[in-house]
Amino acid sequence: MARKRVQEERKQQILEALNTCLQEKSFQQTSIKDIARVAGVNHGVLHYYFTGKEDILLQYIDYVIEYYQTQMREWLGTKDLSLYGKKEFIEEIFGFINNRITLNLNLSRIFVEIWEISLYNAAVRDKLRHAYRHWMTELTSMVSRFIDDDDAFASNVSISMIAFWEGMALFSTIFEPGSLDTVEVLRRFQERILEIL
Amino acid sequence: MARKRVQEERKQQILEALNTCLQEKSFQQTSIKDIARVAGVNHGVLHYYFTGKEDILLQYIDYVIEYYQTQMREWLGTKDLSLYGKKEFIEEIFGFINNRITLNLNLSRIFVEIWEISLYNAAVRDKLRHAYRHWMTELTSMVSRFIDDDDAFASNVSISMIAFWEGMALFSTIFEPGSLDTVEVLRRFQERILEIL
Amino acid sequence: MARKRVQEERKQQILEALNTCLQEKSFQQTSIKDIARVAGVNHGVLHYYFTGKEDILLQYIDYVIEYYQTQMREWLGTKDLSLYGKKEFIEEIFGFINNRITLNLNLSRIFVEIWEISLYNAAVRDKLRHAYRHWMTELTSMVSRFIDDDDAFASNVSISMIAFWEGMALFSTIFEPGSLDTVEVLRRFQERILEIL
Amino acid sequence: MARKRVQEERKQQILEALNTCLQEKSFQQTSIKDIARVAGVNHGVLHYYFTGKEDILLQYIDYVIEYYQTQMREWLGTKDLSLYGKKEFIEEIFGFINNRITLNLNLSRIFVEIWEISLYNAAVRDKLRHAYRHWMTELTSMVSRFIDDDDAFASNVSISMIAFWEGMALFSTIFEPGSLDTVEVLRRFQERILEIL
């Protein structure tokens, strides 16, 4: 039992070390010894807890996705959507997405990194596809509550919103903060969505 | 003079070889010998024409951006925007972007790759920033012709459009073709933009 | 006393695990964890019962040699050589050697493995030398009973026989069973020996 | 052309370095850097000329087998078997095999090493099988010239002879030179063969 706990903590520690490493180097450029150094453990340990470098990556991606799905779930748990009108709902959801996701630079960078890896790695691509499918489905079901239109429309709008948010997140990784009036763009987009729904 | 020409052709040949390589491997995973093999030249010459692997990358990025800017310039050259109404303009521009950019899977993949490299490479980030700045400015100036509103609004809409397109391009790299109703999402987005302008 | 017994059983268990491992991997390629896994014990205990990997090997070799010497001793125990004529003796001894030693593929493989290790390991070489010396002496003494000739001749014939058997065992490890008419070769050799003695 | 020559020489140099290394360490224990050190080249070179460690081994085995087949071919070239009687032929062939093969300790050691590798490596096993098949066929055809008996008998005798020689070679690797009266055993065996044919 205690053993199991230690194992989980070590793994967590290693995944967080990878997270730190990815702030300054790509996954490929990050060596197993780099991760070990940041985690403060011997590099052999990484091969004790993981089957190899790719295994670390795969579990890291699960961890990142899980982390943000948990964040969203917890946020949703504090809200009772049935009490909200269209406007309040849009404001709430944009508030959350903008601050926690789109404008979260570290997160955006991590996702660009994962996205790139997914180009050449089917397992990673699968994970990414599932995560986005999940997100699209969730948003669609939320949007559906506020429109009389058919579900196809809700889905369509949700996909557009996510695409837009992703694009904005992408921009945030290359433009200096403040050099693009991100906040204003997001605000206006929010208004449009409100009009559309 | 002739020599210069030959040199340019050799370089072009090498950059196109890199382009081919990037369809199946990341830049990091692509070795200089890989590029040389595809280009049909000895790997030594790559060090003659370029100062190193990073130099190839940098020049490749210029080449890609230049290529697509040329495409857009040429396309623009065939149009006289002053003859178009708002609707026709939107249809034209969406037609071009959708088919040549957003739904061009190879291009999207290349851009994801470049975007990822830009995370850890300031020179690449610079190039990317300039390219997008340029694109935003161009689109803004085109949009401005069709609205009475201030330029800030045109810029805002343009950025949103590009963000959306980028997001959709991103999706196209992970979802199987046809599994996401991309075409329909793009069509509806086009309609909304038409209403907004 | 009981403790001692448990210890001996544990060791036996480990040596047998090594024997199993050697069917599919060389000693070098067999890791201590492999042996532990097959033995169904924690790899740490291997270092408790043995001083290191080489110690396991050394004790394993003793165990293998001891095992086959015991087999031969037991087999001899059931026979009263004084009742046999030359022909019967040769038939008996060839029957035993052929079936239990020369054509025992697993044993042959193990011996090739040990023989190779002995090339670079004096301790192993010693064990092997003693085992073969012992075998040669035993066979010589048996052969002596049936010939009037001097002992040198008996020794000479015995060595030849063992060399031949070893060579045949060697062949059995590379030729598919049946592809070399091993049985017939052994039969004819037996005949010749009969004529010689 | 000159390039090709250099390549062949380098490869030869490396294979001979491996040969030297195998005098004191097993192939597994011999690292690529060991071979490189003995060959007096950078270890990277080994990966330039060979696809990997196994490739070196495979080419080395070809080289060893080729070397001894050439030796035998050249030796045969100097003899006109048709001029020999049974006795002279046996004397000649035993003279060659004993001195150049069976009592060549380095060669015997190399073959024990290769034999062990063949236990776990099908490609090596194939090479060994072919070499011995070849040898058996050659010897059979030589023996056939001197007997009226059928070919099956010639083949049978040849296999027995090779098995015996191999066994003796094996012994030479563990017994101190002179401790086993190898020469006498070989002489007597030769006599017997003469009687048999």
Next chain:
DNA sequence: CATGAATGAGTTTTCATTCAT
């Protein structure tokens, strides 16, 4: 200019061994 041989730093991975619990 072109070639390809050579270099050496760096990467992932394996594993015998140690040792705290």
Next chain:
DNA sequence: GATGAATGAAAACTCATTCAT
């Protein structure tokens, strides 16, 4: 005694780069 986490040395292999020819 038993466990399994941790260590660190060493292995095979890759590859950008250099440079003599």
